[in-house]
Amino acid sequence: xxxxxxxxxxxxxTVLCLVVLYAPLLVIMAYSFNGSTSIxxxxxxxxxxxxxxxxxxxxxxxxxxxxxxxxxxxxxxTASTAIxxxxxxxxxxxxxxxxxxxxxxxxxxxxxxxxxxTAVATLIFFAMIGLTTGYLTIxxxxxxxxxxxxxxxxxARLQGIEGHYEQAARDxxxxxxxAFRLILLPLMAPGVxxxxxxxxxxxxxxxxxxxxxxxxGMETLPTAIFGSVKQGIKPNIMxxxxxxxxxxxxxxxxxxxxxxxxxxxx
Amino acid sequence: xxxxxxxxTPATSGDGYRRVVGPLLLPTWxxxxxxxxxxxALMAVYSFLTKEFRGGVDWQFSLAAYDQFFLNRGLFxxxxxxxxxxxxxxxxxxxxxxxxxxxxxxxxxxxTAWFIATxxxxxxxxxxxxxxxxxxxxxxxxxxxxxxxxxxxxxxNEALMGAGLIDGPLxxxxxxxxxxxxLFYSYLPFMVLPVYAAVERYNFAYSEAAADxxxxxxxTLREIxxPIVKPGIVAGCLxxxxxxxxxxxxxDLLGGAKTFMIGSLIDEQFKGSLGNWPFGAAVSMILxxxxxxxxxxxxxxxxxxxxx
Numbered sequence: 261x262x263x264x265x266x267x268x269x270x271x272x273x274t275v276l277c278l279v280v281l282y283a284p285l286l287v288i289m290a291y292s293f294n295g296s297t298s299i300x301x302x303x304x305x306x307x308x309x310x311x312x313x314x315x316x317x318x319x320x321x322x323x324x325x326x327x328x329x330x331x332x333x334x335x336x337x338t339a340s341t342a343i344x345x346x347x348x349x350x351x352x353x354x355x356x357x358x359x360x361x362x363x364x365x366x367x368x369x370x371x372x373x374x375x376x377x378t379a380v381a382t383l384i385f386f387a388m389i390g391l392t393t394g395y396l397t398i399x400x401x402x403x404x405x406x407x408x409x410x411x412x413x414x415x416a417r418l419q420g421i422e423g424h425y426e427q428a429a430r431d432x433x434x435x436x437x438x439a440f441r442l443i444l445l446p447l448m449a450p451g452v453x454x455x456x457x458x459x460x461x462x463x464x465x466x467x468x469x470x471x472x473x474x475x476x477g478m479e480t481l482p483t484a485i486f487g488s489v490k491q492g493i494k495p496n497i498m499x500x501x502x503x504x505x506x507x508x509x510x511x512x513x514x515x516x517x518x519x520x521x522x523x524x525x526x
Numbered sequence: 527x528x529x530x531x532x533x534x535t536p537a538t539s540g541d542g543y544r545r546v547v548g549p550l551l552l553p554t555w556x557x558x559x560x561x562x563x564x565x566x567a568l569m570a571v572y573s574f575l576t577k578e579f580r581g582g583v584d585w586q587f588s589l590a591a592y593d594q595f596f597l598n599r600g601l602f603x604x605x606x607x608x609x610x611x612x613x614x615x616x617x618x619x620x621x622x623x624x625x626x627x628x629x630x631x632x633x634x635x636x637x638t639a640w641f642i643a644t645x646x647x648x649x650x651x652x653x654x655x656x657x658x659x660x661x662x663x664x665x666x667x668x669x670x671x672x673x674x675x676x677x678x679x680x681x682x683n684e685a686l687m688g689a690g691l692i693d694g695p696l697x698x699x700x701x702x703x704x705x706x707x708x709l710f711y712s713y714l715p716f717m718v719l720p721v722y723a724a725v726e727r728y729n730f731a732y733s734e735a736a737a738d739x740x741x742x743x744x745x746t747l748r749e750i751x752x753p754i755v756k757p758g759i760v761a762g763c764l765x766x767x768x769x770x771x772x773x774x775x776x777x778d779l780l781g782g783a784k785t786f787m788i789g790s791l792i793d794e795q796f797k798g799s800l801g802n803w804p805f806g807a808a809v810s811m812i813l814x815x816x817x818x819x820x821x822x823x824x825x826x827x828x829x830x831x832x833x834x
Contacts, residue, residue, distance in 0.1 A: 264746070265733075267637070267743060270637040270640055270641045274653075277634050277714070280711065281657070281711070284668065284671035284711070285660060285671055288674055291674070342553075343553040346550040346551070346554070350546070353543040354546075366559070367558065372818075373562070373814060373817075374768065374771065374814065374817055375769070376774055376789050376813070377566070377810045377813060378562065378565075380796065380810045381562070382561065382562075382565050383796060384803070384807065385564060385565035387582065404557050404558060404562055423542065430542075436542070467774075468775075485667070489779070493670060493674050501664075504664055505667060508663050508664065512658070
């Protein structure tokens with residue numbers, strides 16, 4: 261009986277929802293190919309602004325910012341994924357232990373505290389211990405807030421793997437480390453990769469916390485873009501935005517495919 | 527298991543890593559403990575310190591930050607204190623903006639989630655994927671894109687004027703509506719996903735039973751469906767409301783002086799020599815307290831729902 265599932269107008273609202281979500285992105289992508297120097301008039305298709313991104317007056321500044329963003333995202337994602345993998349194994353395979361609930365709350369804390377509050381607290385902390393704000397402070401903050409994002413897909417994956425496989429390995433005299441490395445880790449790999457990609461995107465995406473702990477003269481791509489759009493939206497920003505947009509979508513598609521493939525195997 | 531070396535007793539499925547739990551969790555405890563728990567505690571301390579003029583603090587206990595937030599003692603601080611409304615108004619405005627954004631998300635998000643959950647199982651993933659993609663695009667870029675689209679001589683106004691629907695451009699940027707739209711646009715997927723999860727678990731036999739008893743679609747929705755999927759709706763509302771409350775980018779880029787929200791108020795206290803660190807810490811404490819209250823109320827309600 262199809263009737264009870266159908267509500268008139270819900271399809272229209274879903275379409276509206278998708279239009280609202282995609283219209284701004286499509287518009288900015290379209291205008292990034294604008295040949296005109298003005299953002300308001302359309303001057304025909306051109307790759308002018310993409311050339312400008314790599315060779316124009318601001319190329320060096322944005323290039324440095326992109327390099328900072330990328331290296332911070334790679335290091336932060338790697339560190340937080342390693343930390344979160346260890347934590348997930350302990351939380352899911354460690355049985356019951358004292359402080360488990362508290363640890364769970366701790367892992368989720370970066371998601372509970374409003375981002376701007378984390379930003380303020382982190383800045384105060386670094387000022388207090390006398391650590392000069394810059395690359396290192398951004399990195400520390402990113403590793404910290406990426407942990408729950410890496411943890412969630414890893415723990416979800418681990419929860420779906422039954423204990424028989426490791427048990428069989430242990431019955432066959434594998435050491436605990438061998439059982440982990442040769443059995444559990446390959447089984448949980450899709451979750452680990454998902455967690456890594458998620459942490460990577462979250463790090464690349466962050467503006468508020470980075471803006472607080474970056475210090476003078478240090479820029480990541482979001483803070484550089486923010487500084488630039490404060491003076492008005494220029495076409496080169498649209499080209500940079502489009503490039504970042506494509507990178508993000510590639511990563512999410514990759515994470516989605518890996519997860520789907522992982523779900524088919526045990 | 528006779529004849530096994532004691533050290534190599536097979537791991538039971540649940541607690542094979544029981545003995546190494548400590549070392550495995552140590553990095554997590556260290557990172558989040560040192561770089562989040564300690565900083566938040568320190569922020570609480572800072573909110574009770576004296577402001578230093580170059581930005582920073584003097585280690586002198588003071589209630590000045592909270593006093594500034596709640597009380598007005600006149601220009602020279604010598605008048606009898608009366609209630610100070612400036613900051614409470616900013617909080618109230620933020621709560622209102624976040625509430626409107628949440629309502630918008632629910633109005634669009636619920637039908638969308640319902641529609642997706644009632645698709646055949648093999649296409650649901652694609653629909654969900656379509657909804658989540660924009661979330662993974664940088665929030666700053668999404669907000670800038672929205673601003674570009676709705677600005678006075680932007681594509682939206684041009685299209686509306688071209689179609690003859692309006693005579694002059696709609697002044698959308700720098701209004702409350704723009705900020706609400708921005709928040710709605712930022713967090714819409716947070717509403718769709720939990721509502722979808724709730725609707726997907728819903729047993730449509732209830733709707734069929736109601737239909738058999740001559741209940742109309744909308745009566746069924748209101749009386750049967752909504753009470754059952756309520757936990758998903760509440761979770762979605764919380765996931766939109768909380769980040770909206772402390773949002774910085776949407777109000778800063780899409781709003782103006784009249785739409786000043788908590789995020790900008792806090793941000794201002796830490797920028798340059800005009801800042802006031804203890805006051806910024808105090809405002810952050812008040813914001814965090816509000817969020818924690820909302821989360822506690824939510825935890826209470828789900829605990830009750832689980833027991834019933």
